[in-house]
Amino acid sequence: MFNILFNLSLGIIGGIISSIIVSRIFMIQGNYHEQINSFNLLIRKLGYIDGIFWGIRAVLEVSYDTDEKIKNEMIQKGYKTKNEYYAAHPDDDWISKDNLLNDLLNEIKKIAKSTKDEFLFSNITETNLTILLSKYRDYINSVLSIKKPSFSTIHDLESQSKLITHEFEMYQKKSNKILIQMVLKDKLMIALYIFVILIMLLTIISYLLNW
Template identity: 55%
Template sequence: MSLFNLFWNLSLGIVGGIVSSVVVSRVFLIQSNYKSQVTQFEKLLRKLGYIDGMFFGIKTVLEFSYDADTKMEQEMKRCGYKTEDEYYAAHKECRWISKEDLLKNLLSEIQKMANTTDKELMNNQITEDGLRKITNHLSDYVRDVAKLKECSFTSIHELEAKSESIQKEFENYKKDSTKLLLKMILKDKLMIILYIFMALIFLSAILAYHYGV
């Protein structure tokens, strides 16, 4: 084996090792970045659970108040109370809570969470196309929540349907996460350059062997 042949093969080995190391590091970086984006979105999605829980509380208040109003109306007729003040005066032992105030406070808390989440969404670092699409849907949802002026079964049902749709969309997205990660690795610009470089090294090794360099 000539000295040139020795150095040539040694150079190919060193360069190939360096490129392989860079490829592994790049794959690890892409994977870490992707997982970080998914984790970031999952944290934002937890806010959805909080909002859903608050909406459940509002629905409970609406249902209870409807039953209570019906019961009060029946008792007012039976006992001859002409006004609600007369009814409340006759039931001083009960601690009456204003339904309107309670709903207002619950809605205020929901809107605070929606506004906070919206700000976090505007400052997020999510760049993957599929995940970004779901993030936009989440952003639209929290803005709809923030703009809610009055609580009703209809408005809450519509928002809950949107929330459920977003969560299902994310669940379906996670099922294809492995394929998406592989696609990101294959389409990465630096990885494409490295693929070409490795192909050239491989081709050089074949030519060197063929011509006995």
């Protein structure tokens, strides 16, 4: 009866330890995937901002070409002011470049502000992701600090955006290795590893000493 109950106890204890190990691994995996998904959503907002910056660049390019055209025609026809030029072209649809740029920039800042708010409630704790998140935060702060968009500003921010996106893509490719490292370095898992190893050592020692 003792041997039966002893073996049964060992089986129950082994089953409990195994279930704890499996549950812990699934919990670490689930939490890690949530972090990646959260960052992926932030990357989508980065794409929205890039799209609006593309629109601002297009407005600046068209505006530059139009200004050059107006300047040349004013010289050719002797217009002294732009008002004279506009008066000579009453049928053209004139859109305020500054108003359009302000509207686009305000839309970008609205997205950037909501993204910055999301940083406060972020569940991202993995070391490499937090480093990448810090770069993203610097990028958002740069966007929010824009007073007037220019080609050089847009170029710099687009470079930062591409770098963040590229680094995240490279990070995703090695996410399985990072997950394994997280499991191996987890404190509870380390305690379970040590416990199992001690049991195995005691078993071997008891066998060798014929206890």
